[in-house]
Amino acid sequence: MKKIKIVIVLAVLIGLNTCLYSQISNQKWPSIINDKEPSWFATNEAKEVAENVLLYQRNIGGWPKNIQMQNPLTPAEKQKLIALKADTKEVTTDNGATCQEMLFLSKMYAQVPDERYKNAFLAGVDYLLKAQYENGGWPQFYPLKKGYYTHITYNDNSMANIMNVLKEVAEKTDYYSIKAPDATAEKAQKAFNKGIDCILKTQYKQNGVLTAWCAQHDEVTLLPAxxxxxxxxxxxxxxxxxxxxxxxxxxxxxxxxxxxxxxxxxxxxxxxxxxxxxxxxxxxxxxxxxxxxxxxxxxxxxxxxxxxxxxxxxxxxxxxxxxxxxxxxxxxxxxxxxxxxxxxxxxxxxxxxxxxxxxxxxxxAPPKKKSEVTLKDEFNIVVDQKGNGDFKTIQEAINASKAYPAQRISILIKNGTYYEKVKVHAWNTRISFIGESRENTIITFDDYFGKINLGRNSTFYTATLSIDGNDFFAKNLTIKNTSGPVGQAVTVNVSANRVQFSNCSFEGNQDTLYTAGEGNKNYFKDCYIEGTTDFIFGDATVLFENCNIHSKSDSYATAASTQNEIPYGYVFKNCKLTADEKVTKAYLGRPWRPYAKTVFLNCEIGKHILPEGWSAWSKSEAATNCFYAEYKCSGEGYQPKNRVSWSHQLKDSEAKNYSIENILDSDIPVGTKKWYLRTN
Known part of the structure; x- marks a missing residue:
């Protein structure tokens, strides 16, 4: 009799369990997450579903899509999912995947504080952070899946879902019951900020007017795809x-x-x-x-x-x-x-x-005036993105600086990657940027010609750092344009006089460094400058001393546009010309304008420079009007006998004219003589 009763009880329990599973199996997975009462997440039924969610999560932290997680699994199916843990294929944020499973685990943890739920949730956060592109966007699948899936994906609100997760995590709100460690929250905030910037940069301009967005944008060019x-x-x-x-x-x-x-x-x-x-x-x-x-x-x-x-x-x-x-x-x-x-x-x-x-x-309330009032020392301003300075962004510090100050304003920039487009305005004279370290104080942005889309002169709007204020000084910084090989993309635009960079790096591709302004004089000392095509270009007089000039492609290092009446254009002294391993056919320069002047003195020239050295750029007048010269250089790329016939090898008497005083002090007001000796 007892056996019969036990069998009946088991049958009833199995029937009830089957009935319960049948009820939730008839629902869609997203509706279970969003529509169930909080108390449901404490039930055994919810715990069974949670086990499935944990099984479906891959070791990388994300989940595949379109899975009805509430459906019961056979022992064989569970073993198969365990075997798939290390597999990274089909892990995605498409159709709500990963973000919705994280929400489910958060709701579970609020009722049942199982550490496995917390760890799985935090693994999901790490997955979202790892999946982000440097430009701030996210692909549809990570690791990347070939095809259109690599595009920045707004489709079906994929990126918006990710951004909302990171926003809640960064701000440690009560939306999720699981709170991330401070370090993870800080990473989430940075990722969110980068994502916002990506959204702003991909907003489509229709005949010059901002409109809306496309479902996909190319991950490199950011254009509609x-x-x-x-x-x-x-x-x-x-x-x-x-x-x-x-x-x-x-x-x-x-x-x-x-x-x-x-x-x-x-x-x-x-x-x-x-x-x-x-x-x-x-x-x-x-x-x-x-x-x-x-x-x-x-x-x-x-x-x-x-x-x-x-x-x-x-x-x-x-x-x-x-x-x-x-x-x-x-x-x-x-x-x-x-x-x-x-x-x-x-x-x-x-x-x-x-x-x-x-x-x-x-x-x-005018924020600028408020910022000025709160400054402890208006001539010594500290920027620290962690909040331990006067400002978190460099542009805020510039905007709070006095116009045409009576004495130099020193802006100390603490270590960090400052993802912002920075402009030193014409009225921001006598500004110094002092980085905490060249390797770790980084200013970066990723505008380029096609994205700016302001017509034929779009190049000049792309700079990460633009300097219009005279007597600017900077040291111990790295400035980048990270848009990639997508055409014209300026890293630094110098359109001011008496500008000096010391111990700085300039990273980019085409048109990395633009130095502009007829009569303007600039000085770059102990710097690293890289790029692909014309990566040092413009019409200012510039002395590069002890710099590393690094070519990333078979192209042209310089493209000077010196005016006819200006005696000095680009002068490189004691510099080293290097290149990526694949680069074998590069030129010292070509003329952007017909009176271009570029001279290399005592430089070590790598083997990537072609024997002819210089290009006329299809300009018939270049051979007559340009002045391209070298003096006592060295290295495999220094082949004076094979240079184009219209270039020059300077005599000792001619080389003496290329002193720092002659190059940078001529036509300079008496009060600013020796400006290039500044150290801060």
């Missing part, structure tokens, strides 16, 4: 909405964020469709519900998911990749199986007015 055949590069009404809501959530938004939001809202207003609504009509003898767009003057606003980059015209595509003007023109499979319209921007418009009022209220 295609995905699947029916997902062509276009402005997206759906993905853009979540990005704007994210920008609106930023505390103390920068002017750039405010402009981005205002521009996107204006675009949403311009592109909303007010006379269409979607209807679902059953197809006879089928379970399919046909999708039909119906004209309705009283319909709620909709936005197309795909709009032309040139004029915002909605379009639709089938798997053949051919654009159609209406939804009815594409095949039923894509018509019914894809979201072509969205109402998500309505949430942006709903919140916009209150956001705008709040921002306007926050920006009433």
């Amino acid at each position: 295609n995905a699947r055949a029916f997902e062509l590069a276009s402005l997206s009404g759906q993905e853009s909405a979540k990005l704007v809501l994210l920008l609106m959530s930023v505390k103390n938004p920068s002017p750039e964020i405010i402009t981005a939001v205002n521009s996107a809202v204006a675009w949403f207003e311009k592109t909303k469709i007010t006379d269409l609504r979607e209807e679902r009509v059953p197809v006879p003898n089928s379970k399919i519900m046909e999708k039909v767009m119906v004209k309705d003057p009283n319909a709620s606003p909709l936005w197309a998911r795909f709009m032309e980059l040139s004029d915002n015209t909605p379009f639709f595509c089938d798997r053949d990749g051919i654009k159609k003007a209406t939804l009815a023109e594409i095949g039923q499979e894509r018509r019914v199986g894809y979201s072509w319209y969205t109402n998500q921007p309505k949430e942006v418009l709903k919140k916009y007015e209150n956001w705008k009022k709040k921002i306007e209220g926050e920006t009433v």
Whole structure:
């Protein structure tokens, strides 16, 4: 009798368990995470699901997508998942993957403080941090999966989801029950800031006007990119909405964020469709519900998911990749199986007015005046991104500095990577940047010609650091343009007089260092300058002393544009010319303008420099008007007998004219003589 009772009890328990699993198996995985009451996460049912979630997580920290985690697993399936732990294929943030599992574990931990849930959550945070590109964006899969998956992915709100996770982690809010260690929170904040910058840089300009975003942007050029055949590069009404809501959530938004939001809202207003609504009509003898767009003057606003980059015209595509003007023109499979319209921007418009009022209220007090008042010493300012100085950003320190000061303003920049575009304005004279160390005090940004998109002169807007203020001095810094080999991308733009860099590194590709201004004189000592094409260019008079000039491609190191009446252009003394191993056919220089002047004295020239040394750049007048010369150089690349016939090898008497006094002191006011002897 006892045995019969036990069997009955077991049968009942198994039946109940099967019934419970049946209930949650009928739900979608995201709805289980988002719709269940907090108390449910303390149940045995939830614990069983949590075991599945832990099993599906890969060692790298992320999860695959489109998994119904609540479905029961057989012993064989569990063993298979254990064997897959080290596998990194198909780990992604697409379709909510990874971010939603992290939320589930947080809700579990709030009810059941199992350390495994906490560790798995923090592994997820680490995965998101590792997956980020240097430019601030995220791919769809990490490790990278070949194809369009490597693009920066806003599609299906992938990057917006990641950014929202990192924001909560960085600010240690109560949204997640699991709090990250301080070091991880700090990394999350940096990653979030980089992500915001990426979003700002990818906002599409249509005829010079900021609009919205595309579902994918190229991970190198940041330009709009295609995905699947029916997902062509276009402005997206759906993905853009979540990005704007994210920008609106930023505390103390920068002017750039405010402009981005205002521009996107204006675009949403311009592109909303007010006379269409979607209807679902059953197809006879089928379970399919046909999708039909119906004209309705009283319909709620909709936005197309795909709009032309040139004029915002909605379009639709089938798997053949051919654009159609209406939804009815594409095949039923894509018509019914894809979201072509969205109402998500309505949430942006709903919140916009209150956001705008709040921002306007926050920006009433002039921040610059407040900053000046709080400075302990207005002539010795400290920048520390960790918050242990007067300012966290370099630009804030510049903006708080006196215009045309009576004495030099020294800005000490503590170690850190300052991801910002920095400008020393014309009125910011007598400014010094003193880095804590050359290796670890880094200013970096990644603008380039195609991204700036301001016409034929876009190059000159791309600089990471721009100097318009005279008598600028800098030492112990590294300045980078990290946009990569994407064309013109300036690292430093010097358009001022008596500018000196000491013990600094300039990293970039094409057009790394631009020195501008007829009559301006600059001095670079003990510096490292790298690039690909014309990576030192401009019309200023510049002395490079004890510098390393490093070529990264078979191209031209310099492109001077010296004016005819200026006696000295680029002068390199005691410098070393090196190159990447693959570089074998580089030139010392070519003329950007016909009277270019470039001279190398006592330099060690690597074998990557071609025997002819110089290029005329298809300018017939170069041989007559340019002045290219060398004096007592050394190295495998120094081949004076094989140089182009119109270049020069200086005599001793001629070389004497290339003293630092002659190059940098001539035509300098008496009060600023010997300006190049400055050390801070």
